[in-house]
Amino acid sequence: MPTLTVTDTSSGKSKADALVVLAVQEDGRAKVAPATALDRATQEHLDASLQALDATGAADEIVRLPGVPGIQGVVVISGSGLAASPQADDAEVVRKAAGAATRSLVGKVGSVAFAFPAETAELVVATGEGALFGAYEYDAYRSKKSAKPITKVSVLSPLAKDKAVRAGVKRAGVVATQRAWAQDLVNMPPLDLYPESFAEQVKEHLAGGKVKVKVQDEKALAKAGAGGLVGVGRGSARPPRLVTLTYRPAKAGQHLAFVGKGITFDSGGLCIKPAESMVSMKDDMAGAAAVAAAVAAIAELGLPVAVTAYLCLAENLTGADAQRPGDVVTMPNGKTVEVINTDAEGRLVMADGLCFASREQPDLIVDVATLTGAAVLSLGSRTAAALGNDDTTREEVVAAATTAGEDFWPMPLLQHLRSGMKSLVADIKHTGPRMGGMIVAALFLQDFVGDDKDGNQLPWVHLDIAAPAYSADETYGYVGKGATGFAVRTLVQLAEGRA
Template identity: 50%
Template sequence: MTSLTLSTSSAASLRADAVVVGVFKGPKGPKPAPGADAVDSAFDGRLAATLEILGASGGEGEVTKLPSPAGVKSPVVVVVGLGEAPADGAPVDAEALRKAAGCAARALAGARKAAFALPAAEAAEVEAVATGALLGAYAFTAYQAEGGKTPLGEVAVVGAKPRDKAHKAAAERAEAVAAEVNRARDLINTPPNDLTPTAFADAAKAAAKEFGLAVEVLDEKALAKGGYGGILGVGRGSATPPRLVRIGYTHANATRTLAFVGKGITYDSGGISLKPPGHNETMKCDMSGAAAVFAAVVASARLGLEVNVTGWLALAENMPGGNATRPGDVLRMYSGKTVEVLNTDAEGRLVLADALARASEEAPDAIVDVATLTGAMVLALGDGRFGIMSNDDDFRTRVHAAALAEGEDSWPMPLPKQLRKTFDSPTADIANMGVRQGGGLVAGLFLKEFVGDGITWAHLDIAGPAFHEGAPFGYTPKGGTGTAVRTLVSLARQTADGELL
């Protein structure tokens, strides 16, 4: 992984392969941002004019590489756009800094070291620059032959103070969170022939050993004995059996407990209700919710947050084998409810239902589940944002605010009571499908049925942003994105600080 250092050296005097500076988009062309002064001076105050001649404007995502003038020890200057300048006295937007640093880090793939002289006077700015750079430097190369470009080796945040407690803590948070987002990305990008439910469970056990976490893995025999009909029903068609993993971090002084529940379908063919051509190629990403939950628990441990965090990973492979669950079958869930399966491609809600019911038994202060659950949510909100549903409007608002503060685009969604009757079943207690209109909301209402009475709960449907098929942008790579990790860690931090619950 790319390493991180803080430096009080001048951007012009620091030895690196490149120095990164920012510019704002001004009414009269690009304008150097704080941190760029030394480099601008080396250009005799003509950095903005040089950029304007080259057609640069300072817009978000814009990257311009220049040979360094005399007085700058790095051979290359990378200028990255920050977008519109903030109002006088206002801080630079954290997400703009994250995106700019991510763009620069991607542009410097293969370099050994880069000095990031973006605005970093305050701890929040240090964290934003460091996080964006570390996320932007990510590359998944495990299955590629040697000889390709390697990620940027080292990020030095210029202007940050290594001896300042706030700056040091900000850097530590950035390192821990970025490492865990990238862990989630690695899992999502791993081919499904290698990341089976058993392999995913083994990864959780290895991390638990490394970070001192409690871990319990229920195999197919334990699932059958425990009555986990949802998880077993989804996994029946696969040669690789399902797993339910409980991974927990506890703090000696914690008084609050959060439970995170993640959908972990390591490959989703749709089962007997087979997906049509063109919809199968990226279905290795259907375990993104479990990856986010796993990574968030580890990040909480790395940060030593004063909160108890339990992660539940509901892992299965949804395949159309001879023993697969059929449309019309009835499953008896862990909660005791029976569910008529009308569509085997609505499988995520089945594994989550068992995990939610099991998590509820421990009476946490709140449960948050994360899942690539419905195409309907993508149709409603697009690829770039996830939907948030909850049985508590105030909690939904706080989760939404936490996500936006972390730069994770999202939108609060309702749970209309009138949709509940649409998944009534004449055979079982409920069906796993309701009306198509508002399908993402129907799925949320289904999950709500399995949350314990009196427990605050939120559901994040990350089907849109979990896997990015287009060109990289900002700090977002092609492939797995690690969406929701930062939101979950923020919720854990706020709970530790007594601000969330």
């Protein structure tokens, strides 16, 4: 992860390999957004160059200009799509513009300076965050590593000594580092990342910190009645694990529980997927990766909120003892489930996690899962769904996501769809009507959220991140191809709000 600093150096004195400025749109043409670090002559030169190139200033437009008078390195002009200089509430636009710039520079330069409008702490921090996000690259399995990884990012701003800026920069570094860890986990080939090795990765990453790690193997899970994890894991020679993370600061005023789906590879089981649908199925543990990374960030930031997290890890394969359609499994809360489609395995392991989380009586349970293709069909490739048993709590999570810069859309829990999960032989089937499949899956999960001391169901929000957790083809802003680390920032922001 690059180092992030803020300095009041001017663009002309910067020794970075690349200088990035922001472009806005004025009458359909690109124009450089004024910044304190840019002198008038440099800005006029850049504006003239943009006009000569017919640049538009649209989001994700990148223009490179070598040999700009008075600037040591190459100048990169990153489009924002804004009609005028950004304001505080344009933070995510700024993040994406900064990230698009560093993403275009990965492997080309070692240091990058940003002369963005940076007269408020929000804009300074957003610039730095986006730059760090865009600088991510995964080359662990390449025989030839990147010749020039980005190691230094600096934001040129007169607010270099501002307390809010310094605190924001520190936070940005922590969140970006943990988000990158989540990306690494998801990008890792499933040959090397499986339930046991995932658990070991988490133990190693969190060793010596404030988070306690407990790992339950297949024998312990069977004894605990975890029918979902045990059943899904039966088809693999690499058995399931449940990893419990516990962060308990002394002055915690709230207790949050996170549950993450961790299917390290999903073949569909006996209801096997088409070959082309399996290509990216190493990403089916993105929810567990996001949860683990968020807990790591929350603990490193020292937030005064208690968190218990459950990583539900299994590999869904077609071995000799694989779970069959028609099997009945018993969950930790005693409820029996008839298995209908073995490719709907995620909700089974998540049900176990929700049962265990409920026993702790937290103030809020949030589960994160790449759960349904229906969520992708409903909301497209960049937006996740948020469903829950309480509208106010669901909106709280969506608001946290908006502040963090992640796109969630609130969806209703339509109770009439639940009738399609009636079983002839068990308490419930784990699938229902195909139409409304995203909501059906959430309704199934709701059955495993426990009650509080007064007999009311615990507050619970379900985040279906199937679409934005992994970008197979599309790139935009700070999002490159592969794992995105989606939901890490939302969970951290939620914890900060509760704290």
